[in-house]
Amino acid sequence: RKRILITGGAGFVGSHLVDKLMKQGHEVTVVDNFFTGRKKNVEHWIGHENFELIHADIVNPLFIEVDQIYHLASPASPPNYMYNPVKTLKTNTIGTINMLGLAKRCRARILLASTSEVYGDPEVHPQKESYWGHVNPIGPRSCYDEGKRAAESLCYAYKKQENIEIRVARIFNTFGPRMHMNDGRVVSNFILQALQDSPITIYGKGDQTRSFQYVSDLVDGLVALMNSDYDLPVNIGNPDEYTIKEFASEILKRVGGKSEIINKEAVTDDPSRRKPDISLAKLHLHWQPRVKVMDGVNKTIEYFREELRHSN
Amino acid sequence: RKRILITGGAGFVGSHLVDKLMKQGHEVTVVDNFFTGRKKNVEHWIGHENFELIHADIVNPLFIEVDQIYHLASPASPPNYMYNPVKTLKTNTIGTINMLGLAKRCRARILLASTSEVYGDPEVHPQKESYWGHVNPIGPRSCYDEGKRAAESLCYAYKKQENIEIRVARIFNTFGPRMHMNDGRVVSNFILQALQDSPITIYGKGDQTRSFQYVSDLVDGLVALMNSDYDLPVNIGNPDEYTIKEFASEILKRVGGKSEIINKEAVTDDPSRRKPDISLAKLHLHWQPRVKVMDGVNKTIEYFREELRHSN
Numbered sequence: 001r002k003r004i005l006i007t008g009g010a011g012f013v014g015s016h017l018v019d020k021l022m023k024q025g026h027e028v029t030v031v032d033n034f035f036t037g038r039k040k041n042v043e044h045w046i047g048h049e050n051f052e053l054i055h056a057d058i059v060n061p062l063f064i065e066v067d068q069i070y071h072l073a074s075p076a077s078p079p080n081y082m083y084n085p086v087k088t089l090k091t092n093t094i095g096t097i098n099m100l101g102l103a104k105r106c107r108a109r110i111l112l113a114s115t116s117e118v119y120g121d122p123e124v125h126p127q128k129e130s131y132w133g134h135v136n137p138i139g140p141r142s143c144y145d146e147g148k149r150a151a152e153s154l155c156y157a158y159k160k161q162e163n164i165e166i167r168v169a170r171i172f173n174t175f176g177p178r179m180h181m182n183d184g185r186v187v188s189n190f191i192l193q194a195l196q197d198s199p200i201t202i203y204g205k206g207d208q209t210r211s212f213q214y215v216s217d218l219v220d221g222l223v224a225l226m227n228s229d230y231d232l233p234v235n236i237g238n239p240d241e242y243t244i245k246e247f248a249s250e251i252l253k254r255v256g257g258k259s260e261i262i263n264k265e266a267v268t269d270d271p272s273r274r275k276p277d278i279s280l281a282k283l284h285l286h287w288q289p290r291v292k293v294m295d296g297v298n299k300t301i302e303y304f305r306e307e308l309r310h311s312n
Numbered sequence: 313r314k315r316i317l318i319t320g321g322a323g324f325v326g327s328h329l330v331d332k333l334m335k336q337g338h339e340v341t342v343v344d345n346f347f348t349g350r351k352k353n354v355e356h357w358i359g360h361e362n363f364e365l366i367h368a369d370i371v372n373p374l375f376i377e378v379d380q381i382y383h384l385a386s387p388a389s390p391p392n393y394m395y396n397p398v399k400t401l402k403t404n405t406i407g408t409i410n411m412l413g414l415a416k417r418c419r420a421r422i423l424l425a426s427t428s429e430v431y432g433d434p435e436v437h438p439q440k441e442s443y444w445g446h447v448n449p450i451g452p453r454s455c456y457d458e459g460k461r462a463a464e465s466l467c468y469a470y471k472k473q474e475n476i477e478i479r480v481a482r483i484f485n486t487f488g489p490r491m492h493m494n495d496g497r498v499v500s501n502f503i504l505q506a507l508q509d510s511p512i513t514i515y516g517k518g519d520q521t522r523s524f525q526y527v528s529d530l531v532d533g534l535v536a537l538m539n540s541d542y543d544l545p546v547n548i549g550n551p552d553e554y555t556i557k558e559f560a561s562e563i564l565k566r567v568g569g570k571s572e573i574i575n576k577e578a579v580t581d582d583p584s585r586r587k588p589d590i591s592l593a594k595l596h597l598h599w600q601p602r603v604k605v606m607d608g609v610n611k612t613i614e615y616f617r618e619e620l621r622h623s624n
């Protein structure tokens with residue numbers, strides 16, 4: 001039984017991780033500033049003796065005693081991270097420094113939730129961890145991309161300098177229940193649009209690709225990585241690749257309804273393709289995705305249907 | 313007459329900038345933690361009514377009143393920035409955030425001393441500002457490269473969010489008097505080795521290239537950029553490109569002496585070539601280098617000859 005801190009634990013991914021670790025019997029502490037996270041995502045644990053929820057911002061120092069840190073706090077969807085680029089960078093630089101400082105003082109192991117965005121608009125396909133990436137350092141997405149690259153660099157600097165045990169997960173697009181309704185990411189947008197008979201908005205021509213993983217697979221991967229001996233970056237994603245156009249049709253087919261599919265203006269620096277090479281995760285973590293993407297989509301449709309029912 | 317802050321003003325480049333701005337009659341304040349800088353570099357101004365030297369670390373907040381900030385504080389040579397990668401990253405992230413916070417409060421214009429290292433090991437040659445770069449986010453140089461990329465991203469984030477006036481200079485290899493003797497950079501190493509009849513140490517085969525600029529050109533470029541209206545990144549460098557092998561012979565020829573040229577182990581992730589495209593600087597700043605590289609080398613040899621004489 002370990003004392004585990006989850007930063008950003010009231011968010012989409014973090015709250016599923018809380019569920020898994022609580023069920024395993026650990027003592028779980030969540031730190032969240034509720035920028036995009038919600039108490040609702042973890043309310044079923046409030047009052048449990050092994051659970052604690054701290055309302056705090058990781059840009060400020062945090063002094064508690066822990067054995068492991070899952071460091072997930074960061075805005076994650078493009079509209080959220082572009083909303084306040086200064087805050088996105090502060091969270092990923094100062095916030096990460098604080099969590100590394102905490103890990104150093106407690107001699108705790110820390111896992112950084114990094115992202116496939118460190119590969120930018122990739123020139124190699126699929127992306128291996130050894131690929132250095134193709135990122136615009138001053139574009140509108142750079143607050144997130146460069147913030148996460150700096151966070152990775154900080155992890156390896158603390159490892160070298162202070163002998164901190166670090167783990168780095170490069171997470172590819174993930175979806176599932178508890179995604180925020182107004183999150184702006186493609187899966188939630190398309191499902192909500194289809195459920196509400198509104199137009200399904202494809203940004204650009206829709207030829208860009210993404211590889212989508214269901215959230216339970218990600219959470220299994222994160223826990224496997226944390227408890228493995230491998231300390232270089234590992235891709236965690238589902239290699240099942242779709243064009244955004246195909247994905248829109250698949251969702252529309254499953255939801256039914258009268259939505260039309262429309263094209264909106266393309267987004268600046270939108271990566272044209274994204275697909276993880278997961279050989280390292282298979283080799284070192286014995287992990288691979290188990291949920292078929294469309295099974296996950298069906299579950300997520302059900303979740304949003306319920307959410308809409310409650311909000312009306 | 314302006315109130316000008318120079319962070320890292322006791323260092324090599326900073327101290328030449330101090331000279332130029334003091335001669336123009338400005339009020340100049342230097343902030344330096346003396347990590348690689350030395351009081352000696354600015355001692356000729358100590359006591360002058362327009363000059364102030366603050367011994368402080370920019371990782372801590374700084375509250376003074378200023379009109380312009382030249383933000384140069386950062387270790388700059390590979391051995392120095394790899395000596396403590398955590399500190400290098402803190403200086404470039406937290407330190408830059410503090411200076412942007414200061415700029416925001418004072419409504420001051422801020423110029424970031426960025427670097428050609430943001431291009432990493434470039435796949436296009438020469439490098440234009442529009443090139444996104446090829447940088448290893450977790451390699452031994454990443455504390456500096458990613459630190460500076462994050463610093464650039466921070467500048468544009470503060471510009472967007474807070475309307476700060478920013479200027480970004482991407483500086484290519486610069487040399488001249490007041491380079492630190494133990495700085496470890498190629499120009500000081502080779503000259504000192506030649507002056508002392510020690511072996512001239514080429515890392516790897518010496519086929520890698522660099523483009524070297526004399527420090528007075530850089531300082532002119534920085535001042536021109538600060539006072540221009542152009543707020544995207546601008547390369548400041550001399551396109552005169554040498555292989556390290558050629559450069560070693562040129563220096564040996566000029567110094568004379570009995571040094572042999574030897575090859576040592578190649579350095580990890582050492583960029584294979586580097587040459588600025590300076591069209592933007594010519595167009596927007598009406599700037600271009602004026603000092604011939606070998607004239608600069610001669611002056612630098614004289615400087616180090618004097619330094620050695622004094623230290624013996």
Ligand SMILES: NC(=O)c1ccc[n+]([C@@H]2O[C@H](COP(=O)([O-])OP(=O)(O)OC[C@H]3O[C@@H](n4cnc5c(N)ncnc54)[C@H](O)[C@@H]3O)[C@@H](O)[C@H]2O)c1
Pocket residue numbers: 007008009010011012013014031032033034035036037038056057058059071072073074075076077091095113114115116170171172173174175180
């Ligand atoms: N979901 C994905 O597809 C995906 C892909 C790649 C990487 N990631 C990474 O996974 C992590 C979690 O993403 P998510 O999808 O759950 O997003 P999310 O927005 O649902 O969760 C992020 C959580 O962090 C909290 N937070 C943000 N800034 C904070 C701060 N300064 N202090 C304290 N808490 C703060 C938010 O309130 C929220 O609860 C993020 O680091 C994200 O970058 C996610």
Ligand SMILES: NC(=O)c1ccc[n+]([C@@H]2O[C@H](COP(=O)([O-])OP(=O)(O)OC[C@H]3O[C@@H](n4cnc5c(N)ncnc54)[C@H](O)[C@@H]3O)[C@@H](O)[C@H]2O)c1
Pocket residue numbers: 319320321322323324325326343344345346347348349350368369370371383384385386387388389403407425426427428482483484485486487492
């Ligand atoms: N000289 C070059 O070839 C070159 C090339 C590209 C970029 N640059 C950039 O130009 C700037 C100046 O470089 P330089 O060659 O004069 O190096 P330098 O090492 O001589 O000067 C850096 C100065 O910053 C000070 N400093 C470092 N960390 C600090 C901190 N945390 N707080 C306060 N002061 C701090 C040092 O003491 C030193 O005086 C650096 O930002 C560097 O990255 C230089």
Ligand SMILES: O=c1ccn([C@@H]2O[C@H](COP(=O)(O)OP(=O)(O)O)[C@@H](O)[C@H]2O)c(=O)[nH]1
Pocket residue numbers: 060061062063064097098099100101102103104105106398
């Ligand atoms: O338990 C801790 C220990 C440190 N820190 C923060 O982590 C940062 C980085 O820690 P580090 O040990 O590198 O910094 P130092 O204390 O040496 O400045 C510090 O600024 C602290 O604010 C924290 O939040 N909790």
Ligand SMILES: O=c1ccn([C@@H]2O[C@H](COP(=O)(O)OP(=O)(O)O)[C@@H](O)[C@H]2O)c(=O)[nH]1
Pocket residue numbers: 077078173184185186187189190201202203204208210244267270271
């Ligand atoms: O309503 C939407 C939202 C997103 N996208 C596209 O879907 C892809 C994935 O976007 P998302 O924001 O989910 O994540 P990203 O991978 O870009 O971070 C990108 O190409 C977006 O331009 C879209 O076409 N319509």
Ligand SMILES: O=c1ccn([C@@H]2O[C@H](COP(=O)(O)OP(=O)(O)O)[C@@H](O)[C@H]2O)c(=O)[nH]1
Pocket residue numbers: 086372373374375376409410411412413414415416417418
């Ligand atoms: O005159 C100033 C104003 C701000 N700061 C620092 O700059 C940082 C960033 O400033 P910003 O205004 O973005 O931050 P805030 O004060 O809103 O947290 C702050 O944390 C301060 O430590 C500073 O050093 N000098």
Ligand SMILES: O=c1ccn([C@@H]2O[C@H](COP(=O)(O)OP(=O)(O)O)[C@@H](O)[C@H]2O)c(=O)[nH]1
Pocket residue numbers: 389390485496497498499501502513514515516520522556579582583
């Ligand atoms: O004693 C030395 C110092 C540097 N170099 C090489 O010279 C080039 C420039 O190195 P420097 O450290 O001056 O600057 P960089 O451009 O790499 O930041 C690099 O290829 C180094 O490997 C060398 O061959 N011998």
